[in-house]
Amino acid sequence: MQSLDRYKETPSQTAGPYVHIGLTPNFCDIGGVYETDLGTQMINDKTKGERVTVKARVLDGTGTALRDALVEIWQADADGLYNSPSEMRGSADPNFSGWARCPADMDTGEFVFETIKPGRVPFRDGRPQAPHISFWIVARGINLGLHTRMYFGDEEKANAEDPVLQRIEHKVRVPTLIAKREGNVYTFDIHLQGEKETVFFDI
């Protein structure tokens, strides 16, 4: 019989406690190598859409905020288009990167993203998904980066019909993916473990 000639994906390893050196060197006082840290700015004056601030934390099994985690987010623009060559439905807003990277504040563990509220993008069968931001979380103690999503607390109708949220068997866990809105600020706590454990995805 012939072989399928497939390779195995390179196994993951933890990002470790010094992930900043590689991904945000200016943040950890390694100056002069890169002009700026990548992914610190998603929007500019011309970006279309409603400006919002996302404040997140990642908490361990004791409820303590991780102060050495790093988060990347990925989201659609205000019209629901991704700024990616794999986006076939149209051209995304050229003034919106869609991607950001943020290290936890070394004292408080907080992540802050200045962004816009994304538009809706279709699920595989064409049904609209609720507006959401994809999160990827790495840190010391996390062996393989964790994927989750943040949905918006003021999008109750869209959230109720979201095909991904509907897939969650235990409805009591749905609120773990929904950020609370206050003014223009959304607050999103990601619990790695325990009673309030956030839903993570195998995508």
Added chain:
Amino acid sequence: MNERVDLSNRGPETGSFFQRDRAWHPPAYTPQYKTSVLRSPQKALLSLDNTISEITGPTFGHNILGELDNDLILNFAKPGESAIGERIIVYGRVLDERGKGVPNVLVEFWQANAGGRYRHKKDGYLAPLDPNFGGCGRTITGEDGFYTFRTIKPGPYPWPNGVNDWRPRHIHFAVFGNGFGQRLITQMYFEGDPLIWKCPIVSTIPSKEAIEALIAPLDMEATIPMDAMAYKFDIVLRGRRSTLFENRLEGN
């Protein structure tokens, strides 16, 4: 702001990624690596066939790169000086599981200096900093998925896990593919290092075969005589299905 690479000479890749083999990767809960105990989800992951949110991802143009971004011997050094240690070249290809080179993707790497000390305020190891070594670098893969950089061989270092645990010599890698679902961070180890088989982080990976995928062989053919030794490290990202027979999204 728009960091997209022009890929107009290639068909864009829009299929779903092959499912991750989570028996091949390290599981979340690996108690010999103590920090994982309170940082590992205990509930099952929710499996999803990829939506466009996972199939798409950011891309970066060469305009983000400085001239010395892939030269850790010089990119933090004072003019006329260079980092201390064994001079090495690390090179390889970024492939996907179908064996196709993955061009135009950002590869980032970081490491300790020759004595095992990181330039990070949380690292209190008594080995000294090297004033000419920062420890970060990055590059973008070429048309066949090739990448290369120059650095010094990092030293092993102790860490507070067991009372006498030492990390093998390693370089951390962070790789982008073309989709957010391909995002990967890993560590490269060096052929012949006896610490590899004693390390609680290495042993989070269940199989010897998978661990060996992280060990870079010495390559005397790529070594530059009287200058730098060379190690080869290929990185495999998730493959993706062909879109020829995928269900078309309604309205497209």
